[in-house]
Amino acid sequence: MRTEIHISGLRKVYGQVTALDGLDLDIGEGELFGLLGPNGAGKTTTIGILTTRVLATSGTAVVAGRDVGKDPVGARRMIGVVPQRPNPDRSLLVGENLVFHATYFGIPRAEASRRTDALLEQLGLTDKKKAKADALSGGQQQRLMIARALIHEPRVLFLDEPTVGLDPQARLALWDVLRELHGQGRTIVMTTHYMEEADQLCDRVAIVDRGKLLALDTPSELKAKAPGETIIEVTLDRPLPDEPLSLAGVTRTEVRGPVVRAFAERAAAAVPSLLSFAESRGYAVKDIHLSKPSLETLFISLTGRKLA
Ligand SMILES: Nc1ncnc2c1ncn2[C@@H]1O[C@H](COP(=O)(O)OP(=O)(O)OP(=O)(O)O)[C@@H](O)[C@H]1O
Ligand SMILES: [Mg+2]
Incomplete structure (x- = not known):
């Protein structure tokens, strides 16, 4: 260029x-x-x-x-x-x-x-x-x-x-x-x-x-x-018991009804383990959503401030 x-x-x-x-x-x-x-x-x-x-x-x-x-x-x-x-x-x-x-x-x-x-x-x-x-x-x-x-x-x-x-x-x-x-x-x-x-x-x-x-x-x-973790939100066909899950590649989880929110350094490692967990317990996966680290998180880490 x-x-x-x-x-x-x-x-x-x-x-x-x-x-x-x-x-x-x-x-x-x-x-x-x-x-x-x-x-x-x-x-x-x-x-x-x-x-x-x-x-x-x-x-x-x-x-x-x-x-x-x-x-x-x-x-x-x-x-x-x-x-x-x-x-x-x-x-x-x-x-x-x-x-x-x-x-x-x-x-x-x-x-x-x-x-x-x-x-x-x-x-x-x-x-x-x-x-x-x-x-x-x-x-x-x-x-x-x-x-x-x-x-x-x-x-x-x-x-x-x-x-x-x-x-x-x-x-x-x-x-x-x-x-x-x-x-x-x-x-x-x-x-x-x-x-x-x-x-x-x-x-x-x-x-x-x-x-x-x-x-x-x-x-x-x-x-x-950007530092920080990707958030993977998996929606299942019915609610799960509200207790933390221990899954490969996942730092921690939060469960809310049928939604599992998993925090992971690498989505590529965490998604398969979330899916195989659901399958092994007989849940159907209705939806999966990834929120990546954002410009906002990078900005805050660089400047120590929010933008606006
Ligand atoms: N004419 C001026 N006289 C004195 N200081 C000035 C003048 N113009 C800008 N500054 C100062 O220079 C710095 C940079 O200002 P500038 O306007 O370039 O920032 P900016 O990134 O455009 O901010 P904003 O998002 O508020 O528009 C600020 O500390 C501002 O107070
Ligand atoms: Mg300006």
């Missing part, structure tokens, strides 16, 4: 506060990349530097071949930014917001108008073209911000906590939009507080805290690194 974003030794100090403490990170072309971390971790600062809004104290960041410190104007042409809080021009109509923004980038009027229509269509806002930006719902405003960020066809799209404050339906709709943009090959960098979002959406996730990178991998690899 070609590197689209290269971050090396990046530091940002605000007075007494070290917001970024020597961050090294490479993000590949076409990746949907997630920055995950608790409040004050340095996520927005990282996005701020990469999008030329914040000056680094030291270190380098290169986005789409442009050093953001040395060539901010060049870098800005390569990137689109969706801010944490939607900030459309509320005095303009939805379509005008996009056409107006295009003129900042010197895009000719006819082309701006063509792109506006295409983006409104892609983001499900065609019927809102002549509405006041103010009249949009939170989710629609967020989608307008994405359309605006894409009007100059940037190589990299940055989104800072794009789904904060959205209801579950609007959040899922936004996930679909991001997946579609990802499918078109655009590099996307987003920050999030939500484990599930990082897990469902991102190719790779960086866990940051106190300005440092704590872990970097695909969600499934990160989860595999």
